[in-house]
Amino acid sequence: MTTTTWLIILLVLSVVANIALTARLTVLRRRPLPLPPAATVRDSPQTLHALESTRLELEQARQAADHATGLMQGRDLELGRVRGMLTEAQARAADAAAAAQEALALRKEREGLLTRLREREEEVRLRSRERDDTQAQALARIHELERRLADAEAGAEGPLGPEPVSPAIPRQLPLGRDTTADSSVDGADLGPVVVRAASARGDRARHDGEHRRDAVLLRFAEEIPTPTLLSAVAAGSPRGRWSQSAADRACRSLAAQVGRYGESLGRELYGPGGDDGALGALLRTALQGVAHSMRLVTRGEGPGGEADDAAIEVALTGLLTRLGDGREREHLVFGVGDGALLRLRDGAWSAEFTPGESAPERTLRLPADAARVGWARLTTLPGDVLAVCSPPMAELLLREDVGSWFAARWAGRQPYLTSFLSEVNAPVRSTGGDRSVVCLWDFGDARDARSASR
Template structure:
C-alpha cells in the first residue's frame, strides 16, 4: 500500500508541474504586447483587419486556455487535498498497524507464558498421577495381603487376622493425657442361656496421635429389678472433649446406679401385665437426667460462672436391659442418647434394630445436655440371635459389606473366649479410626443349648 501511494503522489506532482508550466506560458503570451501596425495601415488595409481578427481569436483562445488552466489548478488543489487525505489515512493506518503489532507482541508473550505454565501444570499432573498410581499399587498390595491373611485365618479357623509384629492393632506407644486410661478393656460372662462379651479398644487414629481411649463399656446385674435382668451399656466420648473418657466411665457407672434406684418401677413397666409405656419413658428420662447430673460433677467449676463445662464431657450413651432365664423369645429394652446403635445378627446377616436418634438432629445429641431426649424401644430375640450394642465406628464396621461377614462367621453360634473376643474386636482392618466399643449378647434360648455351644 505504501509503494502505490508513493507513485500516486509522484504522478500528481508531475501533473501539477506540467499544469503550472502551461499556465505560465499562456500568461506570458497574454501579457506580451502585440505589435501595432501604423494607424494608417490599420485604417486603410484589409490585411490589417484580418490580422486583428486573427489576434482577437488568439486572445479568445488564450482566455479559454487561462480558464482551462484555472480549472486545472482547482482540480490540482482538489487532488492535493485528496492526496493529503490519503496520506493522513495512510499514517493513521500505519499507527494502527504499530499498535496492532505491539498488541500481537504482548499476546505472543502472554501465550508463551501460558504455554510455560501449562507445561508446569502438565508436569505436576504427571507427578500426581505417578504418586496416585504408586498409592493404588500399595493399596492393592495391602488388600491382597489382607485377603491372603483372611483366607489363611479362615482355613485355620483360629483367631482374627494376626497378630503380627507390624499389625496396627498392636499399640506402638502408650496413650497420653490427664484423662488417660488403658488402651483396651474386656469383660464378659456366661449366664446360662445368655452369653455376654464386652470390649473397648482404642482406635487407629488415637493410637497414631498418641491420644487416650474415650469410650467405656459396662455389664451389671440390675438386682433391684424383680426379674433377673442384665444391664449392658456403651458410652462413646466426644473426640474433642478434654474429660470424655472420665465422663464415659461416669455415665456407665451412674446409669447402673440410676437403674438400681428406679429398678422396681422399671420392673413393673417392663414385665408387668399392663406394660405402661408412658411410665417407662418417664422413668428413662429421669434416669438419664440423673446420669447427666453425675457427669457434670467431672467438670464442676470449669465452665463459665463456676458451672460445669458440658463441651468437655459430651458422651453418646446406649443401654440395653435384657431379661435372663430360659425362653423361646427374650425381651429386651434398648434406650439411649446420641448416635450409638443396636445391631442384630440373624441368619448370617447384620441389621440395625435400634438407634437412639431417629433424625440427624437427634443423632447429634449428647449427654449431659440431651438427657431429656432419650429414645427407647422394646424388642425380642429368638434362639441363635446375636445382639451387639455398638459405638458408631464399631457399628459402621459390622455393617460394611467387606468386613461384616467376617465378624458374622466368627460370632454366629459361638462363645468366644474373652481374649479371642478382644482380638476380634481389635482386628487390624482399616476403619474410620474411632474407638471400637461393643457389647455382644448370644441368645441360646435354653441354658442346655448354651453349654453345648463350641467356644
Template sequence: MTTTTWLIILLVLSVVANIALTARLSVLRRRPLPLPLSPTTTVRDSPQTLHALESTRLELEQARQAADHATGLMQGRDLELGRVRGLLTEAQAQASEAAAAAEEALALRKERDELLTRLREREEEVRRRSRERDDTQTQALARIHELERRLADAEAHAEGPLGPEPVSPAIPRQLPLGRDTTADSSVDGADLGPVVVRAASARGDRARHDGEHRRDSVLLRFAEEIPTPTLLSAVAAGSPRGRWSQSAADRACRSLAAQVGRYGEGLGRELYRPDGDDGALGALLRTALQGVAHSMRLVTRGEGPGGEADDAAIEVALTGLLTRLGDDREREHLAFGVGDGALLRLRDGAWSAVFTPGESAPDRTLRLPADAARVGWARLTTLPGDVLAVCSPPMAELLLREDVGSWFAARWAGRQPYLTSFLSEVNAPVRSTGGDRSVVCLWDFGDAREARSATP
C-alpha cells in the first residue's frame, strides 16, 4: 500500500480511539458521587454498604485504568500524528521537488522547441541565400556569355560601337601641324610588384581630322623624396583653344613631379603618419600647384599684355594620384587636381567615379595656372582586384558609357596588358566626342604573387 493509504488508516484509528475514550469519560461523569457523611451521621457497616463501597472502589480503579489507557492512547495518537505530520511534510517536499522538476522540464522543453524553431529558420535562410547565390551566378554567367556573344558578333560582323576592328588602334591619316606639335600617341608603364601601372595618351578623332596636334600629357614617376615608397600618376589635359596647351600640359606634369619631390617629406608625414593633419596636407597641395602654375607661365612669358604670361594660351586641367606601394590588403591613395578630370574605379566589372577635382559645374571649368589655389583632393583606398583610372574628360566619358565601358572592363579587369596592347585598346576606333584620350590605369593586386599570376 502507498504512504497515503497508511496515513488514512492511522488517522481513522486515532479518531476511533478518541471517540471511545470520550464515551467512557462521559459515562463516569454521569454517575452520582456518594454524599459526604456529616460528622454527626453514624455509618453502619452493613453488608450492602460494604459491597457498594467495594463496587465503587472497583469502578474507580477501572476508571483510573481507563484514564491511564486513554492517556496512553492519546500519547500514541500524538506520536502517530507527529509521524503523520512528518510524512505529510516529506510528501509535500517531494511534491514541491516534483513540481519544480516538472517546471524545469517544461522550461527545457520550451527552450528546446525555440532552438529547433531558430534552427529551422536558419536552415531556411541558408537555403534561400544558396538559391539567391545560384541565381546570381547563373545571371552573371548568362551576362558574361551574352557579352562574349555580342563582342564576337561585333568583331565578326563589324557591328556595335567599337567599329570593324575593335582591337586594332585607329591609325592617323596625316601628321599634326603647328609649332607646339608632339607625337600622335605615347605610352608608358611599369610592373611594381603588387601594383601594375599603364599610361597612354592618344590624339583624338577631331584633332586628327583637322590636322591639329595632341594637347594632353601623362606622367608616371616614383616619388623617391617621400620616405614611404610612393608612385605619382598624372594626367594633364590642355585646352583645345590654347596655342601652347600641349607644352603647358607637358610642363604641368613635369613640374608636378618636381613639386612633389620638393615637398616630399611633408607630404609623406601628412599622408601616412597617424598624426597627419588634413589642413596641412591641403596647404602643401595648394603650394605645390602654385609652383606648377609658376612653371607653366614660363612657357608664354612675355606674350601677354604688358609682357606678362598669356594664361589663355596655356590652360590645363590637371589630375594627380599618389599611391602607396608594397603589399597591402587596403592600399592608400591621395587624389588631387584642378578642372574636369576624373578618377574612376573598376570593381566587380563596373566603372564608377570616385573622385573629380571639380564637384560642381563652376569648379569643373577651373584651369591651371589661374586657379592653382582652388585644388580639390580626397583620400581613398582600394582592395585587391580593383583598377583605378586617372582620366581626361573624353576618356572618362567612354569608360562610363554602358556599351563601351563593359568592353574596356572585360579587357582590363584582373589582368596587366602589355604596353602595346594597352595603347591599342585606348586608341580603339570608338565613336566619341573626338577629344584626346589620356588615361593612367593602376591595377591593385594586394600581393606581388597575385600580380605575377595575372600576367596575360
C-alpha cells in the first residue's frame, strides 16, 4: 500500500482511540462516589483503612483522568500532524498529476515536430529529384543541339549548302566617299555574360559596289554605378549619302549620352524608387543629344545651310544589360525605327521588342524622330540568348529554315570572333541588306560560362 493509504489508516485509528478514551473519562466523571452508610461512622481501624483506600482510588482516578486528558491532547497533535501530512501528500499528488499532464503535452509537441521534420525531409528529397531531372533534361537538350549542329555541319542539305560556315567573299571594294570596311566584328567574355557583335555588307550592296551602311557598338557604361554593358546597332538608310558615317556617329554619340546621364539612368534602372516616367524622359533626352551630334555630319549641306536629315537617316536600337552573376538578369532595350530584339530560348527565336509597334512607327528615323523613342524592360534566365538586330538580320533569324541553323550554332555556346563573323556572313539568300547583330549569352554564373566556351 502507498504512504497516503497508511496515513489515512493511522488517522482513523487515532480518531477511534480518542473517542474510546473520551467515553471512558466521561463515565468515570459521572460515576457517583460511594457514600458511607447512614449509620453512625465509627472511627474503627477498618473504616479508616477503607476511607484511605477510597481516597487513594479517587486520587488514582484523578491521575488517570489527567493522563487521559494528556493523551487526548497528544492524539489531537498527532491528528493535526497526520492531517498536515495528508494535505502535503495530496499536494504532491496534484503536482505529480500536473507534471504528468505537462509531460504528455511535451510528448505530443515532440511528435508534432518529428512529423514536420519528416515532411520537410520528404520535400527536400522531392526538390532534389526535380533538380536532378532538370539537370538531366538540360544535358539531354545540350546533347541534342550538339548532334543537330554536327548534322548541319556534316550534311549537304539545308538552305546554307554544303559549306554552311564559309563566309561570302566580296568580289570588289565599295565606292564612294563614305566607305568603310566590308565587315566588322567585336566581342568580350564578361564572366557570366558573353557578347559578340558583327556587321557585314549585304549581298545587294556588294553586287552594286556600294558601301556598308550599318554600325555596331559595345561599350562598358562605367558612368552607371552598377556594372552595365551598352550594346547598339545602327542601320543607315540605303538612300542616304552619309548613312554609314551617321550610323557610326549615332552609336558613338549614344555611348557618350549614356555616360552623361549615367548616374540618373542607374538610379531609375536599378534603384528601389525607379520611375518609368523619369526613365522615358532620360531616354528621350539622350536620343535628342544623339540626333544633334548626327546633324554635325552634314551641317551646311541642307537647304539654307542646315543639316540634310535625309542623307543621315538611321534606325537605332540600344540595349543596357546588368552584369554580374544572377539567376534573372535585367535589361533595358530602346530605340527608334525598325530594329528588333530577339530571344533564343529552347532552340526557338522569338521577337521580344521592336521600337516601332505599327507600320508608320517602323518608318521613324533619327535624327528627325528622336523624341519618339520606344523602350521596354525585360529579364533573361540562364541559357537565354538575346540578339539586337538590324531588319535583314532579324528576318533571317525568324525564318524557320535559317533560324534553326543559327539556333543550333549559338545555343549555349561562346563562338570565337572569327566564327561568329563567318556565321553572320554565311552565304544564304536574303533580302540583300546589311547584316548587323549583337548577340548576348546569359549564363547566370561565370563558372557556367567557362564550361560552355569553345
